[in-house]
Amino acid sequence: MEKHLYRVNFNRKIIVFLVLIIISIGGPRAVAFEALVTNERSGDVIHVDEDGRTNHVVPICNRPRGMVRGLVDSHVIIACSDDHKVITYNRATRTIESEISPVRGAMNIAIHNASSRLFVTNEGAARASAFDLSSGQLIAELPTGLEPDGIAITDDGKTLFVASENAGLVHVFDGSTYEQQGVIKTNLRPRRITLFKKELWVSSEMGSRVEIFDIETHAKRDEVIFAPKGFRPEQMTPVDIAFNDLANEAYIALGSANHIAIVDITTRQITKYILVGRRAWGLGLSPDKQTLIVLNGLSDDFTLIDLQTKRPYLTKRAGLIPHSIKVFE
């Protein structure tokens, strides 16, 4: 019946034109990207494109969690927590290139490209480990507080920061001698640490805030406290932080508050809250910085947000408990 109507009323050119209009207003014209997501419970990595389509599901290891870009563009490095190892995964061939083992309770990863070093937090062992990435040789073991999670190294490789969830501390280490230089006291359950220019942003999951410290002096400069409508203060459980220097914006996933917050980097003001899925925690920014991808840890899906309009436009299924995301051109 409808088919018949179309044939009578529209010629083909008009249909094509209308379809083009619908496509152009229906969704943002995202530049092509490939996002990789680790799913800790289903033990796989999924390859997702700019339309939110999952093109590949690759079984990878037991409890894959932290993930970073490798030394070359086709490589990512993934912490396999229950296998106590770290693997290098080639996203082009979708195969595991190499692995470093044992890495007890491997949780999160940082790499320093210039010196080709890998830093891993060992969740159950209250330490972080440094490895030579090419040889896989263990260089040093650094004692931290209990449940080390977030880890970051400065671009110059001089300073390493490790957050310990249980201890409520960020340990600061010399990047070459591995001597402990000090500790930064944080609020409850520091999760992720992200370096931006001269600042260290730490998400305090149970303290419901992001604390901002000076990289050099370790002094606290500021903090951001959240209050999206309809949620109580203790539901703010921030985890991942992502920076967009082009827009001067920081994005913070608010966990059980099911929102992300957009924060002005300079003024620290929260400019917008965006409702996403349940227990939003992992964040990935597209290479053109037009799309933010949010992993929702309790609803096993991810949400794409258009950063021009600041609106979520698509939510798609992930694997079981999506943990980390990296986005490539």
Place this chain on the structure above:
Amino acid sequence: MRSWILLLIIATSLMNHALAASFHLAIVTASNAEESNRGRSFAGIQTRVERPVRRAVELALFESKTSFEAFGIVPELQVVDIDAKRSLKDQLKAIHSNALIILDLPKPEFIETAKLLDERGQTTVNVRHPDIDLRDTLCLPSLYHTIPSERMYFDALGQFLIYRGWRKVLVVHGPTDKDRLRTQILERSLKKFGANISDFREFTLSHHPDDRDKNKPEFLTGDASYDVVAVIDSSKDFGRYIQYSTRRARPVVGDVGLTPAGWHRTLERYGAPQLNERYQSFDQENSLPASEAMSDEEFAAWSAVKLITNSLGTIDAISETLDPRKILAHPDTQVDLYKGTRGSIRRWNNQLRQPILLATGDAVVAVAPMPKFLHPKHYVDTLGLDEPESRCKLR
């Protein structure tokens, strides 16, 4: 012989502090006055885990080592085992005036001790009794409760039943005074959230054919329409036999089946596996198998110590000794409970706010508050005695 022993002094290497401040911690027990036989039912069958809370306290101290180092604190733990033949007052004198005192005592001894210590302005913690009267009528300003109240447990259960749409509840309860009292608390929680009670049935421990309406689960749960059976059986004598024996094929909740709990060995999220693993292995000479976890009482004792150590960064409470009053009375007191929402203290009755787990033997099915049960101030305050209904109004 002195009835107390100094158990543990953790000497720490101090950074930036010329003088170390002591954190005095005491556990008061009465190993000879125990009314129960450590969780055993008829014929010695273990139906409940009842361990002394000391292991959990030591775990909390172990976890706090880096905080102690950072803040220049030396913890000192003593255990006072009350001897009923001697003066209680004298035995309590051994405890430092600034100590955090964990009371792991049967209820009569608990009340007597808590009152005595309250008169001296000493800080005590209830880690064992969920009884509402201790919160509502005893209502001591220096007594804190880190174990959930019965109201919190049953509110969590009530929310879960409504969330699942199981509104018609058949209540089966035991014959003891405690069972009847707890049945009343359950009834209030069920009504509060809008459940309907099909009937109350009291069971009797007997095998006599005349009592079969009361001693056979099939009869006990017959002649009624219900979505779910809620069982109150404080001594775990009979309730265990109700599952799979109800007249209608319905789930069983309460003291058996799906049970509200403060802590559980199978919680997968919120870092809980880390805490469970640590509890099993931190004491390398006395490690426990992976099947073991903290009981609610142990978790409450662990929470009490962590309330202090988690708040060190935000509240200044250290001079020569650490003063737990300064922390517990402070509005910013907080604790990471590994249950997804941080804990804090309800000012009106000194109860620790916390989520409640709903669990079977090997799975945490839900974490209450359940979705859509909203409170205007605190996320978890739909569970338990809220400020307007509390008869205790401390602050």
